[in-house]
Amino acid sequence: QMLLQESGPGLLKPSQTLSLTCSVSGGSINRSNHYWNWIRQTAGKGLEWIGRIYVSGFVKFNPSLKGRVSISADTSKNQFSLNLTSVTAADTAVYYCAVGGGHNAFDIWGPGTLVTVSS
Amino acid sequence: EVVMTQSPATLSVSPGERVTLSCRASESISIDLAWYQQKPGQAPRLLMYGAFSGDTGVPARFSGSGSETEFTLTISELQSEDVATYYCQQYNTWPLTFGGGTKVEI
Numbered sequence A: 001q002m003l004l005q006e007s008g009p010g011l012l013k014p015s016q017t018l019s020l021t022c023s024v025s026g027g028s029i030n031r032s033n034h035y036w037n038w039i040r041q042t043a044g045k046g047l048e049w050i051g052r053i054y055v056s057g058f059v060k061f062n063p064s065l066k067g068r069v070s071i072s073a074d075t076s077k078n079q080f081s082l083n084l085t086s087v088t089a090a091d092t093a094v095y096y097c098a099v100g101g102g103h104n105a106f107d108i109w110g111p112g113t114l115v116t117v118s119s
Numbered sequence B: 001e002v003v004m005t006q007s008p009a010t011l012s013v014s015p016g017e018r019v020t021l022s023c024r025a026s027e028s029i030s031i032d033l034a035w036y037q038q039k040p041g042q043a044p045r046l047l048m049y050g051a052f053s054g055d056t057g058v059p060a061r062f063s064g065s066g067s068e069t070e071f072t073l074t075i076s077e078l079q080s081e082d083v084a085t086y087y088c089q090q091y092n093t094w095p096l097t098f099g100g101g102t103k104v105e106i
Helices: none
Strands: A003-007 A018-025 A034-042 A046-054 A059-061 A069-074 A079-084 A093-101 A113-117 B004-007 B010-012 B019-025 B033-038 B045-049 B062-067 B070-075 B084-090 B102-105
Touching (some): A003 A093, A018 A034, A034 A069, A046 A069, A046 A079, A046 B084, A059 A069, A079 A093, B004 B084, B019 B033, B019 B084, B033 B062, B070 B084
Antiparallel strands (some): A018 A079, A034 A046, A034 A093, A046 A059, A069 A079, A093 A113, B019 B070, B033 B084, B062 B070, B084 B102
16 A cells, blocks of 8 residues: 655745655555645645646646646655745645546545644 | 535534535536545545545445536445545546535534
8 A cells, every 4th residue: 555654844934935745655656647746735725736746747736826836756765745935824734745546536645744834 | 727616514414314415516527526535633535536436445335426517425324433524626627626625523
């Protein structure tokens, strides 16, 4: 069974860059029909899909994040990462990584990590 | 973007009852719909994809139906462990979007 685990700083100041990593075990991120996602959850806006990366390197983002987001993958470490620039209090959320394959839903989720943006 | 609307926001039921949760899409999404269950302090868990296909290990009391813009998740006989918030999510159109959730409580 594949397992995902998010890691990264839990507290940021406004204008800083949020950087999170998702470590994958029990399977390779090089799987051809899988895609690797970042999703966040806030009390106010609920669940929001941030973006996705495919093994080919193709990425897709939610336009609501207005170009602040990038996602990359490190196959040598079996990890993929999220960068979100110029954070504000509105970016305070629990951030999840999740994997899907075949049917386009999110099959397996990491436990999530809380990121707080505060001065 | 496709707006997903779930109703009701909260549902209070008794164990053994049949529970029906609704999800409406602002435009047709065919059957490109998933349902998730989220318990407090946990990540969401995939229950259904393709509107009515149960993920591996999901109890048979959970079933999904619908197409285009109207979808339903049914729990045939509610168990105490089913207390959770349930979310629908469409994957027909970018950006992928979630509904606001229905909280099922006893």
